[in-house]
Amino acid sequence: MIDIHTHILPGVDDGAQCWEDTLDLARAAVLEGITTMIATPHHANGAYINRADEVVEHARHINERLVTEGVPLTIATGQEIRVHDDLLDAWSRKELLSLADSHYVLIELPSSRIPKDMDELLHELNIMRVKPIIAHPERNAEIVKHPERLAELIERGAWAQVTTHSLLGGFGRRIEKAAWSLCRSGLIHIVSSDAHHVERRGFRLRQAYDVIRERMGEPWENYFLNNAQCVIEDKPFSSKPESTYSEGVLRRFLSYFPHN
Template sequence: MIDIHTHILPGIDDGAARLEDSVALARAAAAEGIKTIIATPHHYNGRYMNPARAVEELTRTLNELLQKLDIPIVVHTGQEVRLHQELLDHFQQGSLLSLAGSSYMLLELPSSHIPKNTEQTVYELGLRGIHAIIAHPERNAAIIAHPERLEELVRLGAFGQVTSHSLLGAFGKTVERASWRLCEAGLIHLVSSDAHHVERRGFRLKEAYNRIHEVMGGEWSDYFQQNAASLLRNEAIADAPDWQGSAAAKRWRALKAFFKI
C-alpha cells in the first residue's frame, strides 16, 4: 500500500516528535503492509513553516536510517500546504513541494470554511500543471454542509483525499457520515492515514480499505489504491467506477433527498 499523507518526519510539526517516533511509525506502517509513504509536514498553516529544502534533508536522513534498520519503507517528499494568499508566488519561488515530485500537491483548507481564493488557486495551480489534492474535505464544515462546494473544486481540476480515521468513525459521526457521502458521490479519489503518532493517530489504512470493500465493493477499494499508485508514477487519476444502481448509490440518492442537496 501507498500512503500519500503522513506526518512522519521528526520534530517539524505536530506529527512525530523525535526520530524514534518516526521509526515507530515506519515500523507500524510496514506491519500493516504499507511500503511507500509520502511525508507531508504542515506548511504555512499559521503554526508550522516547512519549506522544501528542510523537508528534503529530513526525508533523506530518515530514509538512510530506515535502510540501516532494515525497515522496508521508502519515504518520499511532500508537504501539506495550507491555502494562503502568497501560495502561487511561493510555488514560483520553489519553496513548495508536490507529492513525491509528481504534478499533485496536497492542499489544506481551514476546517471551518472555504476561503474566497480557493477556486482561483486551484485553477491557477492547474494552469501551472499542478493538480490540487484537497486534504480531508470531510472535515471541512462548509463541505459537510454543502458537498457541492467540493464538486466545484473537483470540476476545476482538484481531487479529494479522505482520511482513514474519518471513514472509521474516529472523528465522530458527522465526519464519518460526510466521508462516505463524499466517497459515494465520486468526490473522493484517494484514501490516506494523515498519521501523526503511532498510538494516538496511526495508519489504519488497511482497515479503511477493508471497510470500503465491505460498504462500496472491491471495485472501489481497488480504485482508491490504484489512484495512489498512479499518483506516485505521476500518471492520471482515473474516473470513479460506475456505481449507479448499486446499493451505495441508492443510499446516496436517499441521503441527497433527505438533505435536499
C-alpha cells in the same frame, strides 16, 4: 500499499516528535503492508513552515536511518500546504513540494470554510499543470454542510483525499457520516492516513480499505489503491467505478443543499 499523507518526519510539526516516534510509525506501517509513504509536514498553517529544501534533506536522512535499521519503507517528499495568499508566489520561489515529485500537490483548507478565492487558485494551478488534492474535505465544516461545493471544486480541477480515521469513526459520528457520503457520491479520489503518532493517530489504512470493500465493493477499493499508486507514478487517476448511489439518489443528495 501507498500512503500519500503522513506526518512521519520527526520534530517538524505536530506529528512524530523524535526519531523513536518516526521508527515506531515506520515499523507499524510496514506491518500494515505500506511500502511507500509520502511525508507531508504542515506548511504555512500558521504554526509550521517546513520549506521544500528542508523537507527533502530531512527525508533523505530519515531514509538512510531506516535502511540502517532494516525497515523496508521508502519515504518520498511532500507537504500539506495550507491555502494562503502567498501560495502561488511560494511555488515560484520553489518553497513548495509536490507529492513525490509528481504534478500532484496536497492542499489543506481552513477547517471552517472554503477560502473565497479558491476558484481563482484552482484556475492558476490548472494553468501551471499542478494538480491539487484537497486533504480531508470531510473535516471542512462548509463542505460537510454543502457537499455540492466540493463537487464544484472538483469540477474546477481539484481532487479529494479522505482520511482513514474519519471513515473509521475516529473524529466522531458527524465526520464519519460525511466521509462515507462523500465517498459514495464519487467525490473522493484517494484514501490516506494523515498519521501523526502510532498510538494516538496511526495508519489504519488496511482496515479502512477492508471496510470500503465491505461497504462499497472491491472495484472502489481497487480504485482508491490504484489512485495512490498513480500519485507516486505521476499518472492520471483511473476512472471511477459505478457509484454506490444511483444517479437519482446522487442528484437528490447534491441538490438537497441549495446554492446561495
